[in-house]
Amino acid sequence: MGAFDTLRIAGSSLGMHQVWLDTLAHNIANVNTARSTDQTAFQAQMVIARSQEGGGVEVNGIALSDPTGRVVHDPTHELADADGYVRLPEVDLASQMSQLIMAQRGYQASVQVTKNAQETYSSALQIGRS
Template sequence: MNIAGSGLSMHQTWLDTLSYNISNVNTARATSGSAFQAQYAIAQSAAGPEGGEGVRVSGIALGDAQGRMVYQPDHPLADANGYIRMPDIDLGSQMSQLIMAQRGFQAQASVLRNAQDVYSSALSIGKQS
């Protein structure tokens, strides 16, 4: 149950970073500043004294601060040449990762539910005597 719980926690962090990135995919900034930086959860195995103990988030990596320059002369943040700075986020990739993170979260939740059912059944065997 600890391993499944650690998986739930990791997948929740992954889902949080993906939703943050997707919600900011169209965040424009002036060219004098840095672009919105995407967040990427870094997962790492959490080994205990007896072997595998699940997974943990070891940190959050940030995307490219340079972003990409987009020509939009009518945008209020456009510079003298008509450019704004947009994040370098691939929405298709973020959506694909979102599906993977959701499925992983669902799988970990299912493992926890099944383990709880098995433990409840085992406890009820002792009560029937």
């Protein structure tokens, strides 16, 4: 492992966790997005990550949830059909919040690794100057 591999690996982790946080925020913001029954439901995004050759992680893609969603009876909603139904996404808010905590912790850990590596490299440079 080279001298700056730790920074490269932590940087890749920061990028992946940022994408994960962004998709979770998008999903949570749209958890109650209603559509008419003749439309598809909001599709939650799920990050697909994979390990990189030589260490690190990258976003390999974004998968979408089922467009069918769930049909809910809400006759007062402005998008309700003639029978009073609207289509809502199949997004579990509790699961999204749990994943949000995991993504935040992963991001924080990557930030700490980056800080520690920078301090270590800075200390090594100071030793070389003495």
